[in-house]
Amino acid sequence: MVPPLQNWSGGSGQFMLTRRSRIVVDGAPGSRLVTDARTFADDLAALGVRRLPVVAGSTARKGDIEVTARDNVGEGFGIDVTRDSVRLSGDGPAGAFYAEQSVEQMLKTSDDHALLPVGATRDTPAQRTRGLMIDTARTYWSVESIKQTIRQLAWTKFNTLHWHLTDSEFFRLDLPGYEGLAAAQSYTPADLRAVQDYAARFHVTVLPEFDIPAHATAMSKYRPSLRWDCASMNAIIDTARVDPGFTVDITKPQNVAWLDGLAEKIVDLFDSPVIHLGGDETPRAATQDKCPELAAYAKAQGYSRTQDVFLAYENHLNALLARHGKKMQIWGWWPQAGGAGSVTVDKDIRIQAWLGDEQTFIDQGYDVVVSNEFSRLYVVPKAMPGTANGQYIPDDDALYRTYAVSTSDRVQGLEMAQWGDRQYTAPEAYSLTYLRRPLQILASTAWGSPRRAGYLDYEAMADTVGTAPGVAEPTDPDARPVSATA
Template identity: 25%
Template sequence: MSLQPGDIFLTLETGDATSQPEGYVLEITPTLTIRAQTATGIFYGTRTVLQLLKQNLVIPGGTASDWPAYPERSLMVDMGRKYFSVEWLEQHIRELAYLKYNYFHFHLSDNYGFRPESEHHPEIASPQHYTKAEIRSLIELAHKYHITVVPEIDMPGHMDTILAAHPELQLTGLGGKRRGGDIDLAKEESYQLMRDILEEYIPLFPGPFWHIGADEYIMQDDYERYPQLLAFACEHYGPDAVIKDTYLGFVNWANEIVKAHGKITRAWNDGLYGGSAVKLADDIIYEHWYRSGLEPQAIVDLNLYILNSNADYLYYVLGNNNWRARPDGIYESFEHHIFHGPLAIGAFHPRNLGAKLHVWCDNPVLETEEEVAWGIAAPLRSLAQKNWGHSHSRLAMLTLPKS
């Protein structure tokens, strides 16, 4: 093939950085060539070219080999508490791709909303929701931009919207006091409802993961208020079981449903510990946001995968200056191997998947979606650099000698 000055040539081949699944080699002479092993590598090479052109319409000559430091580079948006328009989500799929992110975590349910349309349980969907056609369209757009959508429907806590339509399943303690958001894991009907939801939505998302949430389900010091959970644990797991076994049994139960669909379960780390009679499944990805339970080193020592979701650096909570991801803090102080606590593992540990920025909408009216977009723009860029870059400089444009 004869290339002319100014031509752009994209080619799939192996060798050098192209041995990395997302890596590429960029060669700038009078022509521009991007070589990669995969279409994804080619795509990221084109993102680099766009970024270089953004800085200057003249790109210096030379060769660069480039690949990401971490396999997962992600954004989570709390669509459960705050409805974000389809157009906003589409805009951020393109934004994430430009910044070389490859995962978009849809937190689809929480205290104030259940956002996917439901054919099996229409009573649980919020007035502002996404049709399945809209979700499929978003997934298709994400796929085009080499982004995997990770869906989450939070269980067995944060189920306020679902339980508003099924109040008989809300966890109720001594004296008849209801616990907001928590479903009663001692009732078989609770599992039937949750199975219906999982079976309806897991097939809607073609990606390899399903996030079950599993965070903040009652607190240890509240256990004595719910004797039915202890009775359930003893009945199903033996006389030595404790209340925490009921919760851990739920996690294993949900994990089996997820695996039956050929997917991998992800969950927040804060409750994934303890118990007496139930051994937690050993194939769940821990998304570590808070110092609770197993320490990160213990997680990777069990040969489990972990994602850094450090709440001190990577939480953007609407209107809350105490939980406000800041670009300087991420760029100058955040490290992937240091988790909330601070708790550390070895740098570039093979079981450390990467890091994720989180948009939490505890008070959804405090910011418009436009203000959220503005607020996360700089933190997204800082984390993009930390997720992609290495501790040493690999990507250096080499100036060609003058002829």
């Protein structure tokens, strides 16, 4: 199973599905439990199991699979298998759904897709957020590929798809009223609705990212007035590379107002209670200090440092999202940019830590999602498979055997980040090839599964479990059969 159960108390014998077996749901006909049970039945049919009827509010009998939920929330679940019946009990509908995914994997890997071993488990995830970020700003993914990725995430008990939609190269949102801003291949409001509805069916939250005030070249090309006048702020971060418009000039009220309007337009298109607004890779302190108008603005506002201008802007965006009933998430960056002076970033902003500094933010009282690039939670395939890719291709063995997650209550979860740098024309299958193993391993780590004796044992098991119903098994077009002894 992927991720493996945290525990399993085995019994004697097996349960067998019969022609009389049903899925019996303890819920009203229109409830989420019943809707999920129908998906469960569809999945089993796709795996080769006879389609089981879904019955709501009936009494379970011999040969049935019974589905219940204790409450409306919670991802933990229990599975109890006897020779006569199967009982799936979730803490909430999501927990019941994960119990169903577990049973699907058991049946998929059984010889005739009809047998389950007698036994029981009580399982609950170690991490609240178990996610993947996909960079469709650099590399456009079809809506169908995004849906298949969501299905595979749910199959391995991930609950978040972080959708990176805008960056310096391309703006991938085709929004009414902003004609000409979107790239040729972009997502319409109808596309966003279709992806979110599909994700909700599988208990996956689609968390959008609109990256500001840096990574904004695509926007400043569309609207040149967003750019800075001073030369230093046209350098990317702190390098000699000049890129006018990479960072928006947020000292100009008209620029802030324009970004506010765009942000509100995007917020209204998403159901997620959390919205990601970037915040990373603004120029560092030494670069900022060389900009006369930035220094003058900071002084006029009473700030002690130019960096405070950007930190105050994050608080401005946080207030904007709060007015829409949303929580804000940003990339951790200001310690690298030079720290803070007279402005403190609001403590209710969730930080996505990516530079190995999650403890820095935890110590300051922030909730944190960990995407530590140095701990191999980044996937950035910049060259063809088998060639040098630097540090950004995860060491799957180390990630599986030795990666330790902070036990702080401030840690909200783990997220693998897939970046599309230099992949502007690559098909989405290219990135998915690189993601396959890291996601299998992160599934186990984020769920809190016990480790097997070796990474290769886990890899072999993951291959046996394979992909979700309706998602094609991975293939290598260059693969050839080989007979060998390891």
